[in-house]
Amino acid sequence: MPELPEVEITTRRLDAALHGAAVESALATGLNVMKTFEPPLESLEGSAVASVKRIGKMPVVGFSGEVSLLIHLMSAGRLQVFEKPGSPRDRSSRLLVRLDDGRELRLREFGTRQRAWAKLLPSGAVRDDEMVATLGPEAWPAPPLPRLAELINQPRHLHPLLRDQRAIAGIGRSWVDEILWEAKLSPFKRGSELAPSEAEALRRGLHVLGDAIDHYEEVIGETVPDKLPMPLKVHRRAGEDCPRCGATIQAIHFKDYVMCYCPEEQTGGRVLKDRRLSRLLK
Ligand SMILES: [Zn+2]
Numbered sequence: 001m002p003e004l005p006e007v008e009i010t011t012r013r014l015d016a017a018l019h020g021a022a023v024e025s026a027l028a029t030g031l032n033v034m035k036t037f038e039p040p041l042e043s044l045e046g047s048a049v050a051s052v053k054r055i056g057k058m059p060v061v062g063f064s065g066e067v068s069l070l071i072h073l074m075s076a077g078r079l080q081v082f083e084k085p086g087s088p089r090d091r092s093s094r095l096l097v098r099l100d101d102g103r104e105l106r107l108r109e110f111g112t113r114q115r116a117w118a119k120l121l122p123s124g125a126v127r128d129d130e131m132v133a134t135l136g137p138e139a140w141p142a143p144p145l146p147r148l149a150e151l152i153n154q155p156r157h158l159h160p161l162l163r164d165q166r167a168i169a170g171i172g173r174s175w176v177d178e179i180l181w182e183a184k185l186s187p188f189k190r191g192s193e194l195a196p197s198e199a200e201a202l203r204r205g206l207h208v209l210g211d212a213i214d215h216y217e218e219v220i221g222e223t224v225p226d227k228l229p230m231p232l233k234v235h236r237r238a239g240e241d242c243p244r245c246g247a248t249i250q251a252i253h254f255k256d257y258v259m260c261y262c263p264e265e266q267t268g269g270r271v272l273k274d275r276r277l278s279r280l281l282k
Contacts, residue, residue, distance in 0.1 A: 002228075007058070009228070010059065012052075014059070023100070024100045027096045036121060040120075047065045049061060056165055061105070067121065068126050070118065072131065078110070080108070135169040140170060140207075140209035143203075149199045151167050152202070153191060154191045155191070156191055159259060162176045170209065173235075175209060186268075187261055212231055252272055252273070
């Protein structure tokens with residue numbers, strides 16, 4: 001779930017909290033959480049946190065000694081700093097970086113699946129990592145219009161296209177609904193079918209990501225909570241009134257996500273088939 005705005009506020013807060021903190025020890029508690037073995041995680045001992053940044057949806061914790069932890073939170077990971085070390089029995093923990101002031105930077109993952117991962121890399125090699133090198137440009141600040149138009153000029157539906165990190169980085173299942181609603185575009189419109197004015201509307205729609213970061217800056221204190229107060233207008237609001245035109249927000253349920261849209265403004269008044277509903281009615 002954490003997308004560009006959520007990871008951005010997380011890394012900003014962690015950067016402020018951890019800058020200069022010395023590492024006492026580092027330990028991977030999750031199965032297969034570390035995708036690299038050289039340099040070993042133990043080599044972080046005695047180094048200090050130099051920076052916490054973000055690339056796309058991935059936090060990057062830089063340490064003195066020019067090594068960086070590249071982290072992929074997947075759908076249920078959280079990177080947080082705690083005042084005290086956690087219990088060894090905490091089944092959500094995946095990676096622990098103990099600091100010599102008693103605090104702990106902890107990668108946790110909710111749910112039963114262990115999918116979040118980390119790589120410890122020489123800092124200069126982060127850009128060349130396959131997960132980073134294959135990313136499209138950042139979705140916020142929005143790429144210039146000609147660049148965006150070029151990126152989305154693909155015969156794919158906008159909903160999966162905008163979530164494809166190789167096309168554009170940072171957007172996931174929540175913010176894609178908001179961006180398309182802002183732009184008044186159908187999630188099923190193909191990228192290659194956009195008129196120039198629609199591509200422009202899409203680019204303007206990306207400002208919801210920046211607005212969300214501004215919102216988080218205002219409402220989130222030093223510590224980022226497990227559940228962020230996401231300023232969503234249509235995503236997960238099926239059945240509610242569209243805040244712009246008053247039509248009923250509709251949803252289409254997929255296996256592990258929900259797509260929400262305003263039929264009045266995005267699909268020419270058409271309510272698209274909800275596969276889940278049509279299965280139930282068979
Ligand atoms: Zn509407």
